[in-house]
Amino acid sequence: MYTTDLRTAEEKAEEARKGVPRSALDTDALEAEFQARIDADAYIEPKDYMPDGYRKTLVRQMSQHAHSEIVGMLPEGCWVGRAPTLKRKMILIAKVQDEAGHGLYLYSAAETLGTSREELVRQLLAGEAKYSTIFNYPTTNWSDVCTIGWLVDGAAITNQIPLCRCSYGPYARAMVKVCKEESFHQRQGYEALLQMMKGTEAQKRMVQDSFDRWFWPSLMMFGPPDSNSAHSSQNMKWKIKRFSNDELRQRFVDATIPQAEFLGVKVPDVIVKNAETDHYDFGELDWDEFMAVVKGGGICASNRIDARKKALEDGTWVRDAASAYAEKQQVATVAAAE
């Protein structure tokens, strides 16, 4: 194609790295350079060129992730006041605070892509953005809180470890710290269940009951099956995703079943080790239930959003005070410089 653009490919690439705005004529070159950097396992940074689809996908995924961390505080937070011992209470408070921190990193990382946290929160409260369906299930007893740590945080780690190598730098870096904390969450839950399994028959029944209710929904945390997963192949190409939903789900099942056996809970009969593949077969999941919960049908769905609306309203005075203080500081700084 004829062009009046006399820059070399190297010059274009250098400008792309610096995020210099350019004409639409250069889009092909920019996209090729962008993909080449991803193929070479380089990170994409906020001011770098990126295709709109990449940006949109990341904003959707990172904000869903942030919302899941924040909404995920609710089913466990309501047990802080009812934890059975001081030790368990301290661990649970630390865990719930970690989840708040994860949400804040992720909102900040998503903001580097140009969408404000206020807008992301608005989308959540308006029902336009999703969060993990698992948090729409109720925590009916203490054992559920421990099982969430073991299974839900365990599934989260399985999902998130590959994200430490995601192509978008701020997301990948946030995930490194998040995964370390998730590992603590998973261990504390499993350890608490081990203690319960050394207890009374009633405690053992509680653990089994929790496992039975949370196991299948935790497998659904990996999303729909590959055959029905909308954005998968493009996300793999962009290295936003490194493994498919089904691969990660299988990895989680393979890690979890031996843990369940060591714990002493009975696993569903349908789960059997396949001697040929050396993986556990687990049959079909109830995708109708998954879709019903995704569409807002979970038992606690409206309760979760109401809680977040109340938190936003209750925090208005804090945000106002912080803004007023920041303004005052700025005025003082300007005055001191004059």
Ligand SMILES: [Fe+2]
């Ligand atoms: Fe988390």
Ligand SMILES: [Fe+2]
């Ligand atoms: Fe966690």
